[in-house]
Amino acid sequence: MKRSGKPGTVLAASLVALALFTSYVAFDTFVIPRAYAKTTAQVQAEGTEAEDGEQDTETAAYTAEDTEAVNPSSLDGVSAVSAKTYSDGNVSITVTTCTWQDTTLYVADVTVSSADALKTALADGTYGKNVTETTSDIADEVNAILAVNGDFYGARDLGYVIRNGVLYRDSASSGQEDLVIYADGSFSVISEDEVMAQELLDAGAQQVLSFGPGLVENGEISVTEDEEVGKAMASNPRTAIGILSDNHYVFVVADGRTSESAGFSLYELAEFMQSLGCTTAYNLDGGGSSTMVFCGEVVNQPTTNGSTIKERKVSDIIYVG
Amino acid sequence: MEKIYEEQENYIEEHQDMEWRTEKKGDGRIRTDREPAMNFSLIWKKKAVRYLAASILTLVFSLVYEHFSFGVTSAFLLSAFLVPLAGAVLCRALAKASFDPSWSSVFLTTGIAWLTIGALLQGMLAIYGTENALMMVYPAMGIFFLLLTVASLIVH
Numbered sequence: 001m002k003r004s005g006k007p008g009t010v011l012a013a014s015l016v017a018l019a020l021f022t023s024y025v026a027f028d029t030f031v032i033p034r035a036y037a038k039t040t041a042q043v044q045a046e047g048t049e050a051e052d053g054e055q056d057t058e059t060a061a062y063t064a065e066d067t068e069a070v071n072p073s074s075l076d077g078v079s080a081v082s083a084k085t086y087s088d089g090n091v092s093i094t095v096t097t098c099t100w101q102d103t104t105l106y107v108a109d110v111t112v113s114s115a116d117a118l119k120t121a122l123a124d125g126t127y128g129k130n131v132t133e134t135t136s137d138i139a140d141e142v143n144a145i146l147a148v149n150g151d152f153y154g155a156r157d158l159g160y161v162i163r164n165g166v167l168y169r170d171s172a173s174s175g176q177e178d179l180v181i182y183a184d185g186s187f188s189v190i191s192e193d194e195v196m197a198q199e200l201l202d203a204g205a206q207q208v209l210s211f212g213p214g215l216v217e218n219g220e221i222s223v224t225e226d227e228e229v230g231k232a233m234a235s236n237p238r239t240a241i242g243i244l245s246d247n248h249y250v251f252v253v254a255d256g257r258t259s260e261s262a263g264f265s266l267y268e269l270a271e272f273m274q275s276l277g278c279t280t281a282y283n284l285d286g287g288g289s290s291t292m293v294f295c296g297e298v299v300n301q302p303t304t305n306g307s308t309i310k311e312r313k314v315s316d317i318i319y320v321g
Numbered sequence: 322m323e324k325i326y327e328e329q330e331n332y333i334e335e336h337q338d339m340e341w342r343t344e345k346k347g348d349g350r351i352r353t354d355r356e357p358a359m360n361f362s363l364i365w366k367k368k369a370v371r372y373l374a375a376s377i378l379t380l381v382f383s384l385v386y387e388h389f390s391f392g393v394t395s396a397f398l399l400s401a402f403l404v405p406l407a408g409a410v411l412c413r414a415l416a417k418a419s420f421d422p423s424w425s426s427v428f429l430t431t432g433i434a435w436l437t438i439g440a441l442l443q444g445m446l447a448i449y450g451t452e453n454a455l456m457m458v459y460p461a462m463g464i465f466f467l468l469l470t471v472a473s474l475i476v477h
Contacts, residue, residue: 007423014431014466021458022438029446029453155451234392257391285450287391306391 115185132313144319151211154315159210170197189214216281242278257306369412398444432466
């Protein structure tokens with residue numbers, strides 16, 4: 001029986017095809033940008049109005065000073081390091097740098113006169129895949145007073161995306177918990193298995209963030225210490241948002257992966273958000289994405305590898321402006 | 322005429338058993354050649370060793386990658402080594418039979434490669450926190466080539 005060279009040739013060709021396809025998948029996943037839609041110019045232009053300094057204080061029936069800001073240093077084991085504030089007639093923000101359980105935290109207490117001040121923005125004003133910018137760049141483009149990274153929707157093909165009242169993606173991800181921010185500024189955590197994106201939009205949802213999980217619901221911690229999520233149990237940089245009462249929010253960013261700041265597990269993050277008094281709190285994209293920008297400056301130490309302090313480019317932000 | 326394969330030692334080793342092939346010509350002459358027969362059992366055993374080595378390399382890669390992923394884990398990444406390991410076990414089983422490995426081994430190797438690379442890549446994507454719809458191609462191609470393997474084994 002003679003040996004044929006054809007099987008060897010076919011094998012070589014098959015493996016080359018595998019290598020080429022794998023290379024394409026890698027490029028498609030991480031490199032090739034795909035722009036699907038542009039955000040409405042009006043949304044981006046709202047930031048330019050603020051730049052002109054035209055704060056409409058006369059119509060504000062509520063002033064930010066009416067609400068008592070949270071004081072993280074009053075919590076057990078929390079040591080406040082510094083605090084910065086911003087206040088005008090519509091927005092009052094206090095950013096407190098503190099430490100808790102070997103982790104450096106940045107707690108932004110936000111009170112607004114209108115829920116309209118709580119917005120989201122997309123990198124390059126574009127909804128797409130591999131369309132990214134740093135949180136600080138996006139914040140600068142929309143003149144955000146305070147901004148944190150969002151849910152990095154661009155890294156996934158599934159999960160609802162509703163930003164500033166516009167539905168961009170209605171593909172549900174099984175078991176996915178989303179944060180819904182309604183036009184009146186209220187929060188709720190929903191499951192994409194139970195409600196469609198259009199239904200949320202019809203119900204008045206302005207923002208839907210799809211990362212999760214929900215940390216605190218109805219004032220109670222909604223994650224377990226044994227939750228079987230790969231990203232949950234390890235200590236990492238984290239970003240979270242919570243609501244304390246009407247028009248009173250808190251943004252929290254925790255540094256991690258460094259010798260100075262270990263980071264949080266999801267349960268520890270939930271504990272902290274509950275201790276602040278959040279009725280609803282939600283976990284956003286963490287790791288190297290965790291970034292807080294306040295008055296044009298990055299206030300935390302964003303890092304991906306734990307050794308280089310550098311912002312990661314992200315798909316989107318949530319901001320006050 | 323006796324054929325001599327002096328340069329390919331492995332080929333000679335795999336073709337230890339010689340068998341006569343007799344062909345009767347139209348003019349009445351009888352042509353007799355000695356051709357080496359393939360040692361299929363040895364070929365499958367060698368492939369089993371290669372798959373085992375690939376399994377070990379895959380496991381090492383997975384463990385190293387997980388070590389540097391800040392505590393984020395992926396079942397796909399950690400279990401990818403099982404695919405070539407299963408291939409090694411299959412090859413050992415086939416070594417006991419007399420299946421011609423030429424096309425069967427091509428299909429088997431290709432199928433194992435698609436499944437292993439797919440599992441590794443899926444794990445890395447999961448650790449990064451992203452996904453890609455194209456990943457469906459890997460299990461589809463892997464299963465396709467494994468079915469071809471089975472078909473080729475049945476044919477032989």
